[in-house]
Amino acid sequence: MATKGPVRTRSAASSEVSPLKGAPKMKVKLILPALEEASDPCFRPIKYSLFPPLGLMTLAAYLGPDDEIEICDEHVTPVATDDEPDLVAIETYITSAYRAYGLADLYRSRGAHVCLGGLHATSLPEEAALHADTVFVGPGEDTWPEFLADFRAGCPQPRYRSTVRTLHGAPRPRRDLIDASRYLVPNALTVSRGCPHACEFCYKESFFAGGPSYYRMRAECALAQIEVLPGRHLYFLDDNLLGDEAFARNLFAGMREAGRVWQAAGTVASVLTPGLVEAAAEAGLRSLFVGFETLDEAALLDQGKNHNVGRDYDEAVRRLHAAGVMVNASFVFGMDRHGPDVFDRTVEWAVSRGVETATFHILTPYPGTRLHARMAAEGRILTNDWNRYDTRHAIISHPHMTSGQLEAGYHRARRDFYSWKSILRGSLSRETTCERARHAAYAIGWKKLGPVWDTAVRLRRLAAARPALEGVLAGVPALRALLDRLSLPADSPI
Numbered sequence: 171m172a173t174k175g176p177v178r179t180r181s182a183a184s185s186e187v188s189p190l191k192g193a194p195k196m197k198v199k200l201i202l203p204a205l206e207e208a209s210d211p212c213f214r215p216i217k218y219s220l221f222p223p224l225g226l227m228t229l230a231a232y233l234g235p236d237d238e239i240e241i242c243d244e245h246v247t248p249v250a251t252d253d254e255p256d257l258v259a260i261e262t263y264i265t266s267a268y269r270a271y272g273l274a275d276l277y278r279s280r281g282a283h284v285c286l287g288g289l290h291a292t293s294l295p296e297e298a299a300l301h302a303d304t305v306f307v308g309p310g311e312d313t314w315p316e317f318l319a320d321f322r323a324g325c326p327q328p329r330y331r332s333t334v335r336t337l338h339g340a341p342r343p344r345r346d347l348i349d350a351s352r353y354l355v356p357n358a359l360t361v362s363r364g365c366p367h368a369c370e371f372c373y374k375e376s377f378f379a380g381g382p383s384y385y386r387m388r389a390e391c392a393l394a395q396i397e398v399l400p401g402r403h404l405y406f407l408d409d410n411l412l413g414d415e416a417f418a419r420n421l422f423a424g425m426r427e428a429g430r431v432w433q434a435a436g437t438v439a440s441v442l443t444p445g446l447v448e449a450a451a452e453a454g455l456r457s458l459f460v461g462f463e464t465l466d467e468a469a470l471l472d473q474g475k476n477h478n479v480g481r482d483y484d485e486a487v488r489r490l491h492a493a494g495v496m497v498n499a500s501f502v503f504g505m506d507r508h509g510p511d512v513f514d515r516t517v518e519w520a521v522s523r524g525v526e527t528a529t530f531h532i533l534t535p536y537p538g539t540r541l542h543a544r545m546a547a548e549g550r551i552l553t554n555d556w557n558r559y560d561t562r563h564a565i566i567s568h569p570h571m572t573s574g575q576l577e578a579g580y581h582r583a584r585r586d587f588y589s590w591k592s593i594l595r596g597s598l599s600r601e602t603t604c605e606r607a608r609h610a611a612y613a614i615g616w617k618k619l620g621p622v623w624d625t626a627v628r629l630r631r632l633a634a635a636r637p638a639l640e641g642v643l644a645g646v647p648a649l650r651a652l653l654d655r656l657s658l659p660a661d662s663p664i
């Protein structure tokens with residue numbers, strides 16, 4: 171822990187005292203600042219109304235029962251800044267860092283004690299410290315309660331660094347503090363943190379430095395948390411839900427009878443592990459985000475993505491489809507081995523294999539990663555404007571492509587993948603009518619119905635859209651079950 175700095179805070183205590191811990195009652199404001207584009211009233215894409223701010227809901231769970239707590243997610247509602255909280259905690263992502271700093275400066279000038287934490291503050295704590303009374307490095311489950319005790323005692327430290335990594339005994343995120351009607355997927359959750367792998371570009375190694383970088387809840391705790399979530403649909407935001415086979419199998423066994431439909435992320439290697447996605451599908455998995463990253467083996471090796479090397483990507487897609495699971499394929503453009511043909515090759519592979527949705531990125535060196543260190547050493551970093559680190563801009567110089575080529579190729583790939591022609595081709599590559607229908611419905615719903623989603627966001631009608639999402643996700647397995655009941659042959663073309 172860092173040395174004690176001068177404590178500059180409005181008194182944390184009012185005269186009232188929490189009956190539970192004898193702690194002074196506080197007014198606490200937790201903020202997830204938005205990207206500039208997301209706070210523009212004319213720009214409300216559904217992407218920013220998908221998930222509630224789980225990190226802040228997690229931190230809120232450590233506050234006292236009498237504390238006055240407000241969670242502000244600027245992606246869905248403007249932050250009112252005319253208040254006077256005692257304590258302000260702000261989550262920083264790289265692309266919202268400047269907005270986070272602006273809010274931090276404002277609340278500090280009002281005498282609130284301002285805390286900055288999250289991914290970007292962890293990457294660059296010295297930069298964050300220019301705007302905060304206290305900076306948190308790493309996950310908050312150990313440091314935040316420690317800070318709260320210090321703060322209530324009047325001796326908060328300027329820096330807290332996480333070292334203890336466990337989710338055992340962690341309180342459940344405070345879901346009661348968010349307005350579920352503002353999110354398409356209020357049931358976002360995590361049951362693990364980090365990932366067992368260490369890719370060169372990933373935020374994980376630096377974020378979890380100083381302790382284990384992959385840890386999980388006990389399966390029974392995860393199941394108990396899931397059991398109380400209302401509705402049917404879940405979204406696991408874990409980096410790699412399938413990363414520990416034994417944990418995953420226990421979790422899926424416990425979820426089998428629950429009738430949920432859910433989405434998650436995993437690796438190609440875990441998809442190819444015999445029986446694992448099949449067990450996940452039986453438990454309700456209907457769409458998996460998979461980090462394919464690149465079709466080029468040498469590029470995978472350069473990026474330390476060794477667990478993808480030598481894997482049969484076609485087989486991974488087939489396995490998922492056979493289990494009734496849609497594929498959200500993640501690809502990264504701009505690795506050193508890529509040439510200007512990488513965009514079309516990648517899109518062609520994904521469309522021809524019937525991949526339903528794809529997420530494309532331009533290789534981005536987040537500060538703190540091995541990739542950033544290498545690029546800095548090679549003098550290839552073009553800008554430190556964090557607003558541009560959104561994986562849509564070229565941040566590093568490339569040996570075979572100009573920045574313009576990279577950015578144009580990225581935009582073309584997105585456009586081509588989600589063109590009507592590609593959606594039609596992709597869905598026609600599927601074998602049965604219901605698979606084709608689900609493919610088309612999911613891809614069209616996600617990428618072609620923007621204005622409908624925006625209207626639902628503005629009218630706060632996202633809850634009404636949830637059954638449609640669940641229906642599309644449940645689609646193929648539900649129809650298969652019906653065919654079974656009707657005793658139609660398994661290879662029926664329906």
Ligand code: B12
Nearest residue numbers: 221222224225259261264265285287288306309310560561
């Ligand atoms: C959900 C999500 C989103 C949501 C964000 C909104 C939301 N509601 O959270 C959406 C879909 C909008 C999104 C968009 C993007 N995302 Co995103 N997203 C995620 C995801 C999958 C989960 C985040 C989460 O909930 N984690 C679980 C919670 C419990 O953890 P947490 O938020 O980190 O909070 C903990 C700690 O960080 C800490 N903490 C956080 N804040 C604070 C504050 C204080 C005071 C303290 C004490 C502690 C603390 O305590 C919490 C408990 O331990 C992560 C991957 C991941 N697994 O984290 C990527 C991730 C955060 N996204 C990433 C990126 C790059 C983006 C985009 C830029 C990419 C793009 N091209 O679309 C955009 C832009 C985001 C923006 N607004 O700036 C990167 C971030 C890299 C970086 N260094 O910042 C990640 C890590 C994915 C990755 N593997 O690269 N994203």
